[in-house]
Amino acid sequence: MRAIVCKHYGPPQSLVLEELPEPVPGPGQLVVEVRAAGVNFPDALVVQGKHQYRPVPPFGVGCELAGTIKALGPRVGGFSIGQRVYAQGSHGAFAEVALVDADAVRPMPDDLSFEAAAGLSITYNTAYYSLVILGRVSPGETVLVLGGAGGVGLAAIEVAKACGARVVAAASNPEKLAVCAAAGADMLINYSAENLRERLRHFAPQGVNVVLDPVGGAYAEPSLRAMAWQGRYLVVGFAAGEIPKIPLNLVLLKGCSVTGVFLGEALSREPETARAIETGVGELMAAGKIRPYVSARYPLERTADALNDLLMRRVIGKIVITP
Ligand SMILES: NC(=O)c1ccc[n+]([C@@H]2O[C@H](COP(=O)([O-])OP(=O)(O)OC[C@H]3O[C@@H](n4cnc5c(N)ncnc54)[C@H](OP(=O)(O)O)[C@@H]3O)[C@@H](O)[C@H]2O)c1
Structure with a gap:
């Protein structure tokens, strides 16, 4: 073979x-x-x-x-x-x-x-673990998905919509954003052409409740600055290649949390979390709410x-x- x-x-x-x-x-x-x-x-x-x-x-x-x-x-x-x-x-x-x-x-x-x-498995499990288990997204909250047209990003848009959230998807070109919209994103930002922080202020004047970040690099700080009081910033990955350095005063001022997402480690260390992810993703699939x-x-x-x-x-x- x-x-x-x-x-x-x-x-x-x-x-x-x-x-x-x-x-x-x-x-x-x-x-x-x-x-x-x-x-x-x-x-x-x-x-x-x-x-x-x-x-x-x-x-x-x-x-x-x-x-x-x-x-x-x-x-x-x-x-x-x-x-x-x-x-x-x-x-x-x-x-x-x-x-x-x-x-x-x-x-x-x-x-x-x-x-x-x-x-x-990997994209939806990561999205579910991030948004549902760690991010505790609830209906009506605003979720920002960076790299929205990527594997994890697109899965995250669907999972966030299934949670009843308003979803802002950010990606680097119109073709990618069109796929984000088809997956259910309510608001779109082309972060290669538009000012991310200004567009976020426009779409979410009260702030973004949850940020799912598989990209890192230069997008992290403007996203953190756009967060609502007691928001949750979910660190998923650094596809941009640069690990952002965050001024911790922003975390204090927003009363927000910054949470690391490490799916593989969670699956092996926490059997209950693993079962919850599998059940949750299975239910979303059976309900037709996620479509790879x-x-x-x-x-x-x-x-x-x-x-x-x-x-x-x-x-x-x-x-x-x-x-
Ligand atoms: N923490 C965990 O447990 C876990 C689990 C799975 C994956 N991950 C991580 O999550 C990230 C996304 O994984 P994925 O499989 O969804 O990847 P992917 O499909 O390639 O998506 C990554 C997205 O990042 C954006 N991006 C921005 N700058 C980039 C650059 N310089 N090079 C490549 N992409 C760039 C791209 O969107 P735009 O062009 O629109 O910006 C792309 O769609 C990776 O860092 C991966 O290691 C983490």
Whole structure:
């Protein structure tokens, strides 16, 4: 079977497509024939050694997938060969066949495509954990989503709307903003062309209650300055590449909180939080309130292009590898 392997940390073009023996599932594991694998910004950071998670090379790349079960290891119950499943948290999703822990595998809803299911876990789990569990968004509140047309951003718009919030989406061009609007955003800001702080003052004169920030860089401080009393600023990531330094007097003056969002750590440290996220996202999916938006598909041999497109800000919503 063919798989994308990171042999040493470096840019996406240093990844290698290798022919490897098919994995054999051990106790508690199963083997999935991958039909689609979600591409996430953290994948691009991990292969460069720029993420907090630093596996030792060589390692298989890609951490979420959807496909059909090919083999079951000992002591795996509740699954059958050929079943359609999706999974998060495994290495080696960018491959024809992947080995996954049964604990991380879920049956796919019947009406979902492999491509949509492959991009379901990380973005929606991050958005739900941020906005519902940490941000406690309530109906009528105003939520600002930076990088609104990104994977996490678009998921966050849908989750915030499902919470009954007014959503301001900010992104870097009109095409991205049109997708934010289609996902439910009520107000749009092109932060490449408009003054973010002024537009926020216009849309939310009383201030923004919650900021979801997967971008960082120069957008963080104007967003914090636009917050309402006792707002919640959710630090999700730094796609802009620059970690902002915040004057803490602003936090005092707004009586607001700045909360770090670390989904992977929360899932492994807090079983109750993990269950709440899974249940919550499942309910939103069943209610038709979230619809994964897949904008492009890449074959395995174009994995580097997929990761570079993310790094170059060329992607809208989710992209997937289809082995
Ligand atoms: N904390 C967690 O648990 C967690 C979980 C998942 C992801 N993340 C982080 O969340 C962030 C977003 O992930 P994602 O998978 O949603 O990525 P994505 O789809 O690429 O979205 C990132 C967005 O950031 C914006 N951006 C601004 N400056 C950029 C730059 N210089 N390069 C690239 N993008 C830039 C882009 O929108 P515009 O062009 O419109 O500005 C882009 O749509 C990443 O930093 C990722 O590491 C964190």
